[in-house]
Amino acid sequence: MRGLSCYIFEKSMPVCDTLIRGARVIDGSGGEPRVADVAVAGDQIIAIGADLDCVAGEVVDGSGMVLAPGFIDVHTHDDTNVIRTPEMLPKLSQGVTTVIVGNCGISAAPVKLKGAPPDPMNLLGDASVFRYPTFAKYVAAIEAARPAVNVAALVGHTALRNNHMDWLDRAATASEIEAMRGQLVEALDRGALGLSTGLAYLSASSATTDEVIALAEPLARAAGLYTTHLRSETATILEAMSEAFRIGRECAVPVVISHLKCAGLDNWGRSGEVLEALDAARGSQPVSCDCYPYAAGSSTLDLRQVDERVEIRITWSESHPEMAGRTLAEIARDLQIGQIEAAKRLRPAGAIYHSISEEDMRRILRHPATMIGSDGLPNDPRPHPRLWGTFPRVLGRYCREEGLLPLREAIHKMTGMPAARFALSGRGLIRDGYHADLVLFDEETIRDTATYADPVSAAEGIAAVWVNGVLSYRDRAPTGERGGRFLPRSSGRQGIEERT
Numbered sequence: 001m002r003g004l005s006c007y008i009f010e011k012s013m014p015v016c017d018t019l020i021r022g023a024r025v026i027d028g029s030g031g032e033p034r035v036a037d038v039a040v041a042g043d044q045i046i047a048i049g050a051d052l053d054c055v056a057g058e059v060v061d062g063s064g065m066v067l068a069p070g071f072i073d074v075h076t077h078d079d080t081n082v083i084r085t086p087e088m089l090p091k092l093s094q095g096v097t098t099v100i101v102g103n104c105g106i107s108a109a110p111v112k113l114k115g116a117p118p119d120p121m122n123l124l125g126d127a128s129v130f131r132y133p134t135f136a137k138y139v140a141a142i143e144a145a146r147p148a149v150n151v152a153a154l155v156g157h158t159a160l161r162n163n164h165m166d167w168l169d170r171a172a173t174a175s176e177i178e179a180m181r182g183q184l185v186e187a188l189d190r191g192a193l194g195l196s197t198g199l200a201y202l203s204a205s206s207a208t209t210d211e212v213i214a215l216a217e218p219l220a221r222a223a224g225l226y227t228t229h230l231r232s233e234t235a236t237i238l239e240a241m242s243e244a245f246r247i248g249r250e251c252a253v254p255v256v257i258s259h260l261k262c263a264g265l266d267n268w269g270r271s272g273e274v275l276e277a278l279d280a281a282r283g284s285q286p287v288s289c290d291c292y293p294y295a296a297g298s299s300t301l302d303l304r305q306v307d308e309r310v311e312i313r314i315t316w317s318e319s320h321p322e323m324a325g326r327t328l329a330e331i332a333r334d335l336q337i338g339q340i341e342a343a344k345r346l347r348p349a350g351a352i353y354h355s356i357s358e359e360d361m362r363r364i365l366r367h368p369a370t371m372i373g374s375d376g377l378p379n380d381p382r383p384h385p386r387l388w389g390t391f392p393r394v395l396g397r398y399c400r401e402e403g404l405l406p407l408r409e410a411i412h413k414m415t416g417m418p419a420a421r422f423a424l425s426g427r428g429l430i431r432d433g434y435h436a437d438l439v440l441f442d443e444e445t446i447r448d449t450a451t452y453a454d455p456v457s458a459a460e461g462i463a464a465v466w467v468n469g470v471l472s473y474r475d476r477a478p479t480g481e482r483g484g485r486f487l488p489r490s491s492g493r494q495g496i497e498e499r500t
């Protein structure tokens with residue numbers, strides 16, 4: 001890739017499509033900001049420097065603003081939404097330029113349903129949206145939809161189980177594992193990032209550690225990775241972490257613990273020991289985690305998580321859609337029954353559980369191994385505010401207002417770090433020759449506006465977002481241009497810069 005500096009000495013004036021002038025560039029590496037111009041030609045960054053001289057199709061004044069690599073949302077459930085709602089406003093409006101789908105054991109591909117999608121695959125939509133029996137078909141659908149953001153995908157263990165097993169409440173047999181492996185390998189060949197599990201859910205909790213190891217074994221050869229919604233985020237979280245690390249060691253693959261938290265009132269205050277266990281593992285194997293910046297989780301309504309001491313707000317209910325937005329306590333009181341009984345009547349349903357301590361969440365958020373992932377649920381009629389608010393909330397509330405971590409570190413957790421961990425080469429940094437995924441924002445005003453009461457609300461302070469060089473969002477509105485692509489896993493990990 002020729003840098004603009006090479007052109008300077010040529011006779012004619014260099015040409016670029018977009019020149020962003022005078023922004024404070026925070027390049028995603030974790031390094032110090034510097035004021036510079038950034039030139040983009042086609043889908044790439046071609047030069048970074050002071051007072052660049054070039055004939056630009058468009059000049060954007062970045063003075064007083066921060067220019068960062070577009071954010072990578074490492075934990076999403078946007079699998080079918082990137083195709084059905086390719087504008088992807090909940091993410092684009094936050095400065096997100098890449099989403100990683102297929103988390104928590106659930107993915108849209110490869111999937112062949114026999115009936116309704118089992119819990120929690122129903123978070124991705126109803127049976128009609130599962131149209132991708134092979135990973136290749138899913139990739140083709142993304143390419144045809146041209147979403148506004150880039151998409152990289154994991155394959156879900158629960159999705160594979162559901163393809164090959166009659167009942168999910170048992171361990172898979174050797175021949176079922178063989179069939180699942182075949183599908184996983186086929187997906188890896190088409191660019192899948194790796195395997196995700198959701199061992200806490202009843203649809204996967206009967207899987208043994210050996211089942212997961214047997215399935216995850218081909219990941220190493222493909223340079224894939226293993227992400228996991230742990231078997232437990234409550235009392236036995238340390239055991240669940242050991243299981244995840246063992247899977248990583250035995251399969252020789254990097255491990256990402258999804259939405260690391262200490263859930264449930266009885267586990268508040270345990271983030272110290274949890275992070276110690278993470279650090280101990282990091283000493284001998286590649287291990288990291290992601291986190292969303294809220295003290296409440298959200299998923300399907302799980303009877304095991306009903307606790308009268310915790311506020312649980314219903315986000316959707318198949319049998320009682322009118323209950324969305326109300327708390328389980330209110331509903332139970334109205335019906336004059338207990339909360340468990342009320343939950344049984346509402347299911348299948350979704351909920352927000354205010355079951356995390358703010359202190360634990362902050363400690364995990366600022367830990368050097370933690371990436372940022374929204375875990376947003378785009379199909380919920382009343383979603384958890386993390387869907388629209390995660391990234392600006394970290395930058396506004398936790399960096400600017402509370403000083404929890406420096407801006408350049410927070411941006412590294414959203415860009416360079418996830419690009420390295422997930423093997424997305426040419427992304428996540430502002431460098432010559434890197435893809436022009438960029439976000440321009442005002443660090444003084446950036447803030448999330450989505451709340452539990454009013455969750456569908458775009459962030460403030462995002463001035464412009466480019467995806468593969470395409471200006472996609474400006475002044476709180478999409479431009480209508482969409483530049484996203486399917487991102488295959490980079491083969492091998494060489495050439496990918498890693499800092500922490």
Ligand code: ZN
Pocket residue numbers: 103104198229258259
């Ligand atoms: Zn999960």
Ligand code: CU
Pocket residue numbers: 075076077103104229258375
């Ligand atoms: Cu999730």
